[in-house]
Amino acid sequence: MASTAPTFKPFTLALIQLGQIGSDKTANLKHAREMILKAAKGPEPSGPKPDLIALPECFNSPYGHVHFPTYAENIGYTAGQKYDVEKSESESVKMLSSAAKEAGVWLLGGSIPEKDSGDGNVYNTATVYSPTGELVASHRKVHLFDIDIPGKIKFKESETLTGGESINYFDTEFARIGFGICYDVRFPELAMINARRGCQVMIYPGAFNMTTGPLHWELLQRARAVDQQVYFSMCSPARDLTAGYHAWGHSMVVDPMGKILAEADTEEDIIYAKIDPTVFNEARSGIPVTTQRRFDVYPDVSKDFV
Numbered sequence: 001m002a003s004t005a006p007t008f009k010p011f012t013l014a015l016i017q018l019g020q021i022g023s024d025k026t027a028n029l030k031h032a033r034e035m036i037l038k039a040a041k042g043p044e045p046s047g048p049k050p051d052l053i054a055l056p057e058c059f060n061s062p063y064g065h066v067h068f069p070t071y072a073e074n075i076g077y078t079a080g081q082k083y084d085v086e087k088s089e090s091e092s093v094k095m096l097s098s099a100a101k102e103a104g105v106w107l108l109g110g111s112i113p114e115k116d117s118g119d120g121n122v123y124n125t126a127t128v129y130s131p132t133g134e135l136v137a138s139h140r141k142v143h144l145f146d147i148d149i150p151g152k153i154k155f156k157e158s159e160t161l162t163g164g165e166s167i168n169y170f171d172t173e174f175a176r177i178g179f180g181i182c183y184d185v186r187f188p189e190l191a192m193i194n195a196r197r198g199c200q201v202m203i204y205p206g207a208f209n210m211t212t213g214p215l216h217w218e219l220l221q222r223a224r225a226v227d228q229q230v231y232f233s234m235c236s237p238a239r240d241l242t243a244g245y246h247a248w249g250h251s252m253v254v255d256p257m258g259k260i261l262a263e264a265d266t267e268e269d270i271i272y273a274k275i276d277p278t279v280f281n282e283a284r285s286g287i288p289v290t291t292q293r294r295f296d297v298y299p300d301v302s303k304d305f306v
Protein backbone atom coordinates (compact mmCIF):
# COMPACT_ATOMS: atom_id res chain seq x y z
CA MET A 1 0.00 0.00 0.00
CA ALA A 2 1.36 3.42 -0.94
CA SER A 3 1.28 6.23 1.62
CA THR A 4 -1.34 8.97 1.28
CA ALA A 5 -0.48 11.33 -1.59
CA PRO A 6 0.21 15.00 -0.86
CA THR A 7 -2.79 17.31 -1.26
CA PHE A 8 -2.85 18.32 -4.92
CA LYS A 9 -2.17 22.07 -5.23
CA PRO A 10 -1.75 24.30 -8.29
CA PHE A 11 1.78 24.53 -9.64
CA THR A 12 3.71 25.43 -12.76
CA LEU A 13 5.55 22.81 -14.78
CA ALA A 14 8.33 23.66 -17.24
CA LEU A 15 9.66 21.28 -19.89
CA ILE A 16 13.03 21.95 -21.50
CA GLN A 17 13.08 20.70 -25.07
CA LEU A 18 16.85 20.64 -25.06
CA GLY A 19 18.94 21.21 -28.18
CA GLN A 20 22.69 21.05 -28.85
CA ILE A 21 23.05 17.49 -27.54
CA GLY A 22 26.29 16.31 -29.13
CA SER A 23 29.18 13.98 -28.47
CA ASP A 24 30.90 16.29 -25.94
CA LYS A 25 29.39 15.38 -22.58
CA THR A 26 30.89 18.36 -20.76
CA ALA A 27 29.31 20.71 -23.30
CA ASN A 28 25.98 18.86 -23.01
CA LEU A 29 25.98 19.25 -19.24
CA LYS A 30 26.97 22.91 -19.43
CA HIS A 31 24.18 23.70 -21.85
CA ALA A 32 21.60 21.72 -19.86
CA ARG A 33 22.60 23.62 -16.72
CA GLU A 34 22.20 26.98 -18.49
CA MET A 35 18.79 25.94 -19.75
CA ILE A 36 17.63 24.82 -16.29
CA LEU A 37 18.59 28.21 -14.86
CA LYS A 38 16.88 29.95 -17.77
CA ALA A 39 13.69 27.88 -17.37
CA ALA A 40 13.65 28.65 -13.65
CA LYS A 41 13.24 32.36 -14.38
CA GLY A 42 9.79 31.66 -15.86
CA PRO A 43 8.32 32.72 -19.20
CA GLU A 44 8.91 36.29 -20.38
CA PRO A 45 7.95 38.90 -19.47
CA SER A 46 6.40 38.05 -16.12
CA GLY A 47 4.94 34.56 -16.13
CA PRO A 48 5.02 32.44 -12.98
CA LYS A 49 8.27 30.77 -12.07
CA PRO A 50 8.07 27.00 -12.42
CA ASP A 51 7.93 24.75 -9.36
CA LEU A 52 9.10 21.72 -11.30
CA ILE A 53 11.35 21.51 -14.37
CA ALA A 54 11.93 18.44 -16.56
CA LEU A 55 14.65 17.57 -19.07
CA PRO A 56 14.42 15.03 -21.92
CA GLU A 57 15.57 11.44 -22.20
CA CYS A 58 19.30 10.89 -22.64
CA PHE A 59 20.21 14.57 -22.37
CA ASN A 60 23.93 14.12 -21.73
CA SER A 61 24.82 11.80 -24.61
CA PRO A 62 23.91 11.13 -28.22
CA TYR A 63 20.91 8.78 -28.41
CA GLY A 64 21.77 5.24 -29.54
CA HIS A 65 22.55 1.95 -27.86
CA VAL A 66 26.20 2.07 -28.98
CA HIS A 67 26.70 5.31 -27.03
CA PHE A 68 25.13 4.23 -23.74
CA PRO A 69 28.09 2.22 -22.31
CA THR A 70 30.57 4.99 -23.26
CA TYR A 71 28.58 7.75 -21.57
CA ALA A 72 27.33 5.70 -18.63
CA GLU A 73 28.05 6.95 -15.11
CA ASN A 74 27.87 5.19 -11.77
CA ILE A 75 25.06 6.80 -9.77
CA GLY A 76 24.79 4.43 -6.79
CA TYR A 77 21.37 5.62 -5.58
CA THR A 78 19.16 3.26 -3.58
CA ALA A 79 15.50 4.20 -3.08
CA GLY A 80 14.71 5.25 0.46
CA GLN A 81 18.36 5.74 1.43
CA LYS A 82 20.00 9.11 1.92
CA TYR A 83 22.36 9.94 -0.93
CA ASP A 84 25.46 12.08 -0.59
CA VAL A 85 25.72 14.08 -3.83
CA GLU A 86 29.15 15.40 -2.79
CA LYS A 87 30.50 11.85 -2.89
CA SER A 88 28.72 10.92 -6.13
CA GLU A 89 30.87 9.55 -8.97
CA SER A 90 28.37 10.96 -11.48
CA GLU A 91 29.18 14.36 -12.93
CA SER A 92 25.64 14.54 -14.32
CA VAL A 93 24.13 13.97 -10.87
CA LYS A 94 26.38 16.68 -9.44
CA MET A 95 25.36 19.15 -12.12
CA LEU A 96 21.65 18.39 -11.77
CA SER A 97 21.75 18.65 -7.99
CA SER A 98 23.59 21.97 -8.01
CA ALA A 99 21.32 23.39 -10.75
CA ALA A 100 18.18 22.39 -8.79
CA LYS A 101 19.63 23.98 -5.67
CA GLU A 102 20.73 27.16 -7.39
CA ALA A 103 17.35 27.52 -9.12
CA GLY A 104 15.42 26.44 -6.00
CA VAL A 105 13.12 24.13 -8.00
CA TRP A 106 12.16 20.48 -8.21
CA LEU A 107 14.03 18.93 -11.11
CA LEU A 108 13.28 15.76 -13.05
CA GLY A 109 16.70 15.41 -14.60
CA GLY A 110 15.70 13.74 -17.88
CA SER A 111 17.57 10.47 -18.21
CA ILE A 112 21.19 9.42 -18.53
CA PRO A 113 22.93 6.13 -19.19
CA GLU A 114 23.80 4.62 -15.81
CA LYS A 115 26.38 1.90 -15.19
CA ASP A 116 25.64 0.08 -11.95
CA SER A 117 29.02 -0.73 -10.44
CA GLY A 118 27.35 -3.52 -8.43
CA ASP A 119 25.74 -5.64 -11.15
CA GLY A 120 27.76 -4.23 -14.05
CA ASN A 121 24.59 -3.49 -16.08
CA VAL A 122 23.84 -0.31 -17.97
CA TYR A 123 20.42 1.31 -17.47
CA ASN A 124 18.57 4.29 -18.90
CA THR A 125 17.93 6.20 -15.68
CA ALA A 126 16.00 9.29 -14.62
CA THR A 127 16.89 11.04 -11.35
CA VAL A 128 14.92 13.61 -9.36
CA TYR A 129 16.16 16.49 -7.18
CA SER A 130 14.47 18.58 -4.53
CA PRO A 131 14.88 22.39 -4.46
CA THR A 132 17.69 21.90 -1.95
CA GLY A 133 19.57 19.69 -4.43
CA GLU A 134 18.85 16.38 -2.72
CA LEU A 135 18.56 13.32 -4.99
CA VAL A 136 15.19 11.93 -3.89
CA ALA A 137 14.09 9.36 -6.49
CA SER A 138 15.19 7.50 -9.58
CA HIS A 139 13.63 5.36 -12.28
CA ARG A 140 15.34 2.90 -14.58
CA LYS A 141 13.49 2.56 -17.89
CA VAL A 142 11.48 -0.61 -17.42
CA HIS A 143 10.47 -1.32 -21.02
CA LEU A 144 13.39 -1.27 -23.42
CA PHE A 145 12.90 0.24 -26.85
CA ASP A 146 13.40 -2.76 -29.12
CA ILE A 147 11.49 -2.25 -32.33
CA ASP A 148 11.87 -3.10 -36.00
CA ILE A 149 9.60 -1.42 -38.53
CA PRO A 150 11.09 -2.55 -41.86
CA GLY A 151 12.38 0.29 -44.00
CA LYS A 152 11.61 2.84 -41.28
CA ILE A 153 13.27 2.31 -37.94
CA LYS A 154 15.13 -0.43 -36.12
CA PHE A 155 16.30 0.16 -32.58
CA LYS A 156 17.47 -2.33 -29.99
CA GLU A 157 18.21 -0.83 -26.59
CA SER A 158 18.56 -4.30 -25.12
CA GLU A 159 21.86 -4.70 -27.05
CA THR A 160 23.49 -2.64 -24.32
CA LEU A 161 20.83 -1.81 -21.72
CA THR A 162 19.04 -3.75 -19.00
CA GLY A 163 15.45 -2.93 -18.05
CA GLY A 164 14.63 -1.53 -14.60
CA GLU A 165 12.67 -3.52 -12.05
CA SER A 166 10.56 -0.92 -10.27
CA ILE A 167 7.78 1.61 -10.78
CA ASN A 168 8.52 4.99 -9.27
CA TYR A 169 7.07 8.28 -8.12
CA PHE A 170 8.13 11.15 -5.89
CA ASP A 171 6.27 13.46 -3.55
CA THR A 172 6.52 17.24 -3.66
CA GLU A 173 4.66 19.80 -1.53
CA PHE A 174 2.15 20.21 -4.40
CA ALA A 175 1.61 16.72 -5.92
CA ARG A 176 2.68 13.12 -6.20
CA ILE A 177 4.50 12.79 -9.52
CA GLY A 178 4.83 9.45 -11.33
CA PHE A 179 7.60 9.09 -13.85
CA GLY A 180 8.68 6.70 -16.56
CA ILE A 181 10.90 6.94 -19.62
CA CYS A 182 9.77 7.13 -23.26
CA TYR A 183 8.78 3.60 -24.43
CA ASP A 184 7.34 3.05 -20.92
CA VAL A 185 4.40 5.21 -22.09
CA ARG A 186 3.21 2.36 -24.33
CA PHE A 187 2.52 0.21 -21.28
CA PRO A 188 -0.63 1.54 -19.59
CA GLU A 189 -0.04 -0.81 -16.67
CA LEU A 190 2.85 1.33 -15.43
CA ALA A 191 0.79 4.52 -15.51
CA MET A 192 -2.18 2.74 -13.95
CA ILE A 193 -0.12 1.45 -11.04
CA ASN A 194 1.24 4.93 -10.36
CA ALA A 195 -2.26 6.42 -10.66
CA ARG A 196 -3.61 3.85 -8.20
CA ARG A 197 -0.77 4.83 -5.89
CA GLY A 198 -1.97 8.41 -5.85
CA CYS A 199 0.00 10.17 -8.59
CA GLN A 200 -1.91 13.14 -9.90
CA VAL A 201 0.73 14.05 -12.49
CA MET A 202 3.00 11.92 -14.69
CA ILE A 203 6.08 13.07 -16.52
CA TYR A 204 8.09 10.91 -18.89
CA PRO A 205 11.34 12.12 -20.44
CA GLY A 206 11.22 10.74 -23.98
CA ALA A 207 12.73 10.85 -27.45
CA PHE A 208 10.28 9.55 -30.05
CA ASN A 209 11.35 9.38 -33.68
CA MET A 210 10.14 10.49 -37.10
CA THR A 211 8.18 7.25 -37.73
CA THR A 212 6.25 6.71 -34.51
CA GLY A 213 6.34 10.33 -33.36
CA PRO A 214 3.77 11.73 -35.80
CA LEU A 215 1.33 8.88 -35.13
CA HIS A 216 1.77 8.00 -31.49
CA TRP A 217 3.50 10.73 -29.44
CA GLU A 218 0.42 12.86 -28.83
CA LEU A 219 -2.01 9.94 -28.97
CA LEU A 220 -0.25 7.99 -26.22
CA GLN A 221 -0.01 10.97 -23.89
CA ARG A 222 -3.64 11.91 -24.35
CA ALA A 223 -4.61 8.25 -23.92
CA ARG A 224 -2.67 7.91 -20.63
CA ALA A 225 -4.05 11.26 -19.43
CA VAL A 226 -7.63 10.17 -20.12
CA ASP A 227 -7.42 6.54 -19.06
CA GLN A 228 -5.73 7.42 -15.75
CA GLN A 229 -7.32 10.88 -15.34
CA VAL A 230 -3.99 12.53 -14.58
CA TYR A 231 -1.91 15.34 -16.00
CA PHE A 232 0.42 13.61 -18.45
CA SER A 233 3.53 15.07 -19.99
CA MET A 234 6.53 14.05 -22.06
CA CYS A 235 9.73 16.03 -22.59
CA SER A 236 11.72 15.42 -25.79
CA PRO A 237 15.06 16.67 -27.06
CA ALA A 238 14.86 19.19 -29.90
CA ARG A 239 15.08 17.74 -33.41
CA ASP A 240 18.62 17.80 -34.78
CA LEU A 241 18.86 16.59 -38.35
CA THR A 242 22.67 16.48 -38.11
CA ALA A 243 22.48 13.91 -35.27
CA GLY A 244 22.37 10.14 -35.75
CA TYR A 245 18.87 9.98 -34.20
CA HIS A 246 16.17 12.43 -35.23
CA ALA A 247 13.92 13.14 -32.26
CA TRP A 248 10.28 14.03 -32.91
CA GLY A 249 10.28 16.98 -30.46
CA HIS A 250 6.80 18.33 -29.61
CA SER A 251 7.25 18.16 -25.83
CA MET A 252 3.80 18.51 -24.35
CA VAL A 253 1.56 18.71 -21.32
CA VAL A 254 -1.94 17.21 -21.39
CA ASP A 255 -4.68 17.69 -18.79
CA PRO A 256 -6.82 14.87 -17.31
CA MET A 257 -9.56 15.50 -19.90
CA GLY A 258 -7.08 15.00 -22.73
CA LYS A 259 -6.66 18.66 -23.62
CA ILE A 260 -3.18 19.75 -24.71
CA LEU A 261 -2.14 22.66 -22.48
CA ALA A 262 1.28 23.33 -23.96
CA GLU A 263 3.25 21.97 -26.88
CA ALA A 264 6.69 22.78 -28.29
CA ASP A 265 7.52 22.63 -31.98
CA THR A 266 10.73 20.89 -33.05
CA GLU A 267 13.43 23.37 -32.03
CA GLU A 268 14.96 24.03 -28.66
CA ASP A 269 12.34 25.61 -26.43
CA ILE A 270 11.01 25.86 -22.90
CA ILE A 271 7.29 25.36 -22.45
CA TYR A 272 5.29 26.10 -19.32
CA ALA A 273 1.93 24.81 -18.12
CA LYS A 274 -0.21 25.67 -15.15
CA ILE A 275 -1.30 22.47 -13.44
CA ASP A 276 -4.73 22.99 -11.93
CA PRO A 277 -6.20 20.43 -9.50
CA THR A 278 -9.74 21.64 -10.37
CA VAL A 279 -9.56 19.97 -13.79
CA PHE A 280 -8.29 16.77 -12.17
CA ASN A 281 -11.07 16.79 -9.56
CA GLU A 282 -13.78 17.57 -12.11
CA ALA A 283 -12.59 14.85 -14.50
CA ARG A 284 -12.62 12.27 -11.70
CA SER A 285 -15.99 13.26 -10.28
CA GLY A 286 -17.68 13.74 -13.69
CA ILE A 287 -16.42 10.48 -15.23
CA PRO A 288 -15.65 8.33 -12.17
CA VAL A 289 -13.70 5.50 -13.88
CA THR A 290 -11.18 5.48 -11.03
CA THR A 291 -13.86 4.09 -8.69
CA GLN A 292 -15.69 2.07 -11.37
CA ARG A 293 -12.81 -0.26 -12.19
CA ARG A 294 -13.88 -3.92 -11.84
CA PHE A 295 -10.81 -5.55 -10.36
CA ASP A 296 -13.21 -8.26 -9.17
CA VAL A 297 -13.87 -9.14 -12.84
CA TYR A 298 -10.41 -8.76 -14.38
CA PRO A 299 -8.44 -12.02 -14.25
CA ASP A 300 -4.64 -12.15 -14.16
CA VAL A 301 -3.88 -12.58 -17.88
CA SER A 302 -0.12 -12.31 -17.52
CA LYS A 303 0.34 -15.99 -18.51
CA ASP A 304 -2.54 -16.14 -21.01
CA PHE A 305 -0.98 -14.52 -24.06
CA VAL A 306 -1.71 -16.81 -27.03
Ligand SMILES: O=C(O)CCC(=O)C(=O)O
Binds near residue numbers: 216
Ligand atom coordinates in the same frame (compact mmCIF):
# COMPACT_ATOMS: atom_id res chain seq x y z
O1 LIG B 1 7.75 4.05 -28.57
C1 LIG B 1 8.27 4.68 -29.49
O2 LIG B 1 7.75 4.76 -30.60
C2 LIG B 1 9.55 5.40 -29.29
C3 LIG B 1 10.23 5.01 -28.02
C4 LIG B 1 11.56 5.60 -27.87
O3 LIG B 1 12.05 6.35 -28.67
C5 LIG B 1 12.34 5.29 -26.68
O4 LIG B 1 11.90 4.53 -25.82
O5 LIG B 1 13.42 5.84 -26.54
